Amino acid sequence: MLPHYWPTPVTGDPLIYGADVSIALVSIAILFVLFYYKKWGWLWREWLTTVDHKKIGILYVIAALLMLFRGGVDGLLMRTQLAQPNMHFLESEHYNQVFSTHGTIMILFVAMPFMFALFNIVIPLQIGARDVAFPYLNAISFWMFFFGALLLNISFVIGGSPDAGWVSYAPLTEKQFDPGPGENFYLMALQLSGIGSMATGINFLVTILRMRAPGMTLMRMPLLTWAVLAASIIIIYAFPALTIALALLLIDRVAGAHFFTMGHGGNPMMYTNLFWIWGHPEVYIVLLPVFGVFSEVFPAFSGKRVFGYSSMVASLMAISIVSFLLWAHHFFTMGAGPGVNTYFGIASMAIGIPTGVKVFNWMFTMYRGRIRMTMPMRWAVGFIPNFVIGGATGVMLAAAPGDYQYHNSFFLIAHFHQVLIGGTIYGSLAGMYFWWPKMFGFTLDEKRGRIAFWLWNVGFYVTFFPQYLLGLMGMTRRIYTYPPGMGWTNLNLLSTIGAFLMGLGFIYIVWDILYSTMHRSELKDVTGDPWNARSLEWSLPSPPPHYNFAVVPTVTRRDEWWELKKSGRADVLRPTAQDIEAIHMPNNSGKPIIFSVFFFIVGLGFVFEWYAVIVIGLAGVLATMLLRSVEEDTGHHIPAEEVRHEEMALGRM
Amino acid sequence: MxxxxxxxxxxxxxxxxxxxxxxxxxxxxxxxxxxxxxxxxxxxxxxxxxxxxxxxxxxxxxxxxxxxxxxxxxxxxxxxxxxxxxxxxxxxxLVKPPEKNATPVTIQVTSLNWKWLFQYPEQGIATVNECDIPVNRPVQFVITANSPMNGFWVPQLGGQEYAMPGMAMRLWLQADHPGIFYGHGGNFTGRGYAKMDFHVVSRPSAQFAQWVQTVKKTAPALTSKGYNQLVSSQNNTPTLFYSSYPAGSFERTIRHQGGMYMQRDLTIIGASK
Incomplete structure (x- = not known):
């Protein structure tokens, strides 16, 4: 059996040599630190084998920030190449790889882990649970995501990156047009992380439905919990379509089938449909949770109840259903009849209705409140104009005949960056600043955060407003160069300048994190409730003990914590010695990471079409599953005495 | 600006x-x-x-x-x-001809790697990367691809329609004054995609007829071999003109790329089973 490919390092470009060298140096440095300080045991016990939702959440945050850096560098490379006409900074092949990995990474490996970080860090604490429904599965979700992301990232230096866009449309991605292993990397990376995402969706649906504290009825749940519930439902229904699309395309490529090929009875349109049946709901998977974040941040910093709670719930649930009914607006120009286009056009506009209602409700949450302009609030207020303009251009795109003119132009690029950055990223950052003290026990520094926010916010408009205009000037996306004389030059240069401002903003966010970590004793959160906020997680110390609640609270109304504080009875949520019983917690396990390593090996096997490697990997996957299924005792009890001791040490008793 | x-x-x-x-x-x-x-x-x-x-x-x-x-x-x-x-x-x-009183012209458009082929079934000529149309007459573009999916977009004349293998897509456009209009592929097709721009040249009817005659007299014929070369050569080409093209090549391309299964597309290109 001859291997189809040999994973040769990609050569010929200084960028890639640079990447090779820096990856090697960073890896050596990490290994050195781990050996020198003998940290292997700590890393394994505390992080690699953890099933604690809080730690898994932190791992997701770290991964999301690292990937935001990688995806951001891709973005800056593209903007540098487009700064002037006929630039020779990147050649076509490299530009095509860079825009493909930029999109794939930003959606799958930045937006998604940011969402899952929120799910993990906040949801169990907010509903009064000690962990998620399936903690072991939760660890599998993270490691599958991690190794999926790793697989995509190594493609840049070994074998070549995917180069057919993040949508990876057939037949361009069939072997006939794209013979290298790059596309296989894309297919396997998404497949692996998709398994993780699917499991996360199931996990949080069950967690929210089954593990809420006594008394927390559905209509008493915080809105973030509602938003995560809605997003989990979407994940469960949307991801299978992606799994199928990727699997069929992989079968085409490695086994010579003809699902999506030109000729031989294949139909590329089927891939487009399957992709967007997942792809459009995916947009809402990364938006609904941040809608939840804003629904927590606005009330907390306005000192006021969220406005129109029932409306907010209704709009979340409406979005989760309607998001499945408008996928074809991504291809109005693919010749569906006028009836189909009219339906999908109007359905796409209609999803703007519940979204618009939410914006008004957020504004009226601030109305007659007392607004404290903290870092989370700054990102939340910055989000509103940004997202409203993004939503407005979305409605414009939904008018099908208008879309015939915007389709695949820079107008479209500006639109979706405006909703995905203005929505998802602003929301993730608002959430990160808001729950940072809950995760780490100290707040992030305001002054540096403010500089980061303004660099980013100004940079955003400077980057993307010119792109709307470029779209109306006829500039299409995914072109690596353009001629002078089209009137595009100055706007492109402006857009590039904006992109670098955003890059500087990102550096400032990282600097804010480093600075605050160095000054964590001054920024320490001693109360557990640094923002004077409303939901149950703020009744716990920061960071919470690993069992979260020594005694599970009983909920009697919305905003329980806020109401208790207001009536001066916050102490009822503190445990008393006689109430504390032994707590059952799941055991840490090394199997999720080992299981995922074997899946990674399967992935590599498919990428290079080495069948022996695939078999070895699959055998490992099955063996890990088997070992797990015969494992009898997967949990342990923390004795009541130990819990009392810990609560005493936290000053809670 | x-x-x-x-x-x-x-x-x-x-x-x-x-x-x-x-x-x-x-x-x-x-x-x-x-x-x-x-x-x-x-x-x-x-x-x-x-x-x-x-x-x-x-x-x-x-x-x-x-x-x-x-x-x-x-x-x-x-x-x-x-x-x-x-x-x-x-x-x-927009799915109807923009003007009912004028006789429409049909032009067959094929996206190739990485250039645009235009065939004029009524005139019997073909062009590459330049499309010539008469003013004030509705033009029925019938669009397909012998390459990955592309999009046919001439912003000043109207929004785009995809060029898809095995499918015949219809797009009505019309120019109401003479001019040269910029066009570009609308969907990424690989290495040479960025340079898949073309021009639509609109002329008054009489001058259009004259232009057709000039092409017929002066340009070379597109042979079957030449056609296959256009399809298989993975490159951008300059503007090209042909006095004739292999009869039925457009319909054959659609059929071979999957159109044989699509009754709708066979109807659009007017081919029987």
Whole structure:
């Protein structure tokens, strides 16, 4: 059996040599630190084998920030190449790889882990649970995501990156047009992380439905919990379509089938449909949770109840259903009849209705409140104009005949960056600043955060407003160069300048994190409730003990914590010695990471079409599953005495 | 920056004009929400700051208002109802020839790696990367691809339609004055995609007929071998003109790339089973 490919390092470009060298140096440095300080045991016990939702959440945050850096560098490379006409900074092949990995990474490996970080860090604490429904599965979700992301990232230096866009449309991605292993990397990376995402969706649906504290009825749940519930439902229904699309395309490529090929009875349109049946709901998977974040941040910093709670719930649930009914607006120009286009056009506009209602409700949450302009609030207020303009251009795109003119132009690029950055990223950052003290026990520094926010916010408009205009000037996306004389030059240069401002903003966010970590004793959160906020997680110390609640609270109304504080009875949520019983917690396990390593090996096997490697990997996957299924005792009890001791040490008793 | 560079805002025919009209209508409608939100946001975030001497009312429990909620469910519903009607009307209008009294011209468009082939079944000639049309006559573009999916887009004449293998896609466009209009592929097809631009040249009818005659007399014929070379050579080419092309090559391409299974597409190209 001859291997189809040999994973040769990609050569010929200084960028890639640079990447090779820096990856090697960073890896050596990490290994050195781990050996020198003998940290292997700590890393394994505390992080690699953890099933604690809080730690898994932190791992997701770290991964999301690292990937935001990688995806951001891709973005800056593209903007540098487009700064002037006929630039020779990147050649076509490299530009095509860079825009493909930029999109794939930003959606799958930045937006998604940011969402899952929120799910993990906040949801169990907010509903009064000690962990998620399936903690072991939760660890599998993270490691599958991690190794999926790793697989995509190594493609840049070994074998070549995917180069057919993040949508990876057939037949361009069939072997006939794209013979290298790059596309296989894309297919396997998404497949692996998709398994993780699917499991996360199931996990949080069950967690929210089954593990809420006594008394927390559905209509008493915080809105973030509602938003995560809605997003989990979407994940469960949307991801299978992606799994199928990727699997069929992989079968085409490695086994010579003809699902999506030109000729031989294949139909590329089927891939487009399957992709967007997942792809459009995916947009809402990364938006609904941040809608939840804003629904927590606005009330907390306005000192006021969220406005129109029932409306907010209704709009979340409406979005989760309607998001499945408008996928074809991504291809109005693919010749569906006028009836189909009219339906999908109007359905796409209609999803703007519940979204618009939410914006008004957020504004009226601030109305007659007392607004404290903290870092989370700054990102939340910055989000509103940004997202409203993004939503407005979305409605414009939904008018099908208008879309015939915007389709695949820079107008479209500006639109979706405006909703995905203005929505998802602003929301993730608002959430990160808001729950940072809950995760780490100290707040992030305001002054540096403010500089980061303004660099980013100004940079955003400077980057993307010119792109709307470029779209109306006829500039299409995914072109690596353009001629002078089209009137595009100055706007492109402006857009590039904006992109670098955003890059500087990102550096400032990282600097804010480093600075605050160095000054964590001054920024320490001693109360557990640094923002004077409303939901149950703020009744716990920061960071919470690993069992979260020594005694599970009983909920009697919305905003329980806020109401208790207001009536001066916050102490009822503190445990008393006689109430504390032994707590059952799941055991840490090394199997999720080992299981995922074997899946990674399967992935590599498919990428290079080495069948022996695939078999070895699959055998490992099955063996890990088997070992797990015969494992009898997967949990342990923390004795009541130990819990009392810990609560005493936290000053809670 | 010069106003003329905004191709979408400078329509040169009825299709692009309908589309621009809808774009303008949609901008006005969305501004009904965007502007009040911007003003309200500025007002609220200034007025309700948490300062000790802020005299503005503070009502921490106030969180429901039927009237307000009806207003902001109602406004977007109304806007979308209005825009929906315009959208439906225009979407159906654009699948018909823009002008009923003039005889249409048919041009067959094929996306190749990485150039555009135009075949003129009524004139029997072919061109690459330049498409010539008569003014004030509706042009029926029948579009396919012998390459990955592309999009056929001439912003000043009207919005795009995809070029897809095995499928015959129909797009009506029309130019109402002579001119040279920029066009570009609308969907990424690989290495040479960025340079898949082309031009549409519109001329008065008499000059168009004259141009056809000139091409017939002076340009070489596109042979079957030449056609296959165009398809298989993975490169960008300059503008090319051919006095003839292999009969039935367009229909054959569609059939071979999967059209044989598609009754609708066979009907559009007028081929029987």
């Amino acid at each position: 010069n106003g003329d560079h905004f191709l979408v805002l400078n329509p040169a025919g009825p299709v692009a004009r309908i589309e621009l009209h809808l774009i303008v209508v949609s901008i006005i409608l969305v501004l009904i929400v965007v502007i009040p939100v911007a003003i309200l946001l500025a007002y609220i975030t200034r007025r309700y700051r948490d300062h000790p001497d802020n005299k503005a009312p503070y009502m921490p429990e106030w969180s429901e208002s039927k009237v307000l909620e009806i207003i902001w469910w109602g406004i977007p519903v109304t806007i979308i109802a209005i825009l929906g009607v315009y959208t439906a009307y225009d979407t159906f209008a």
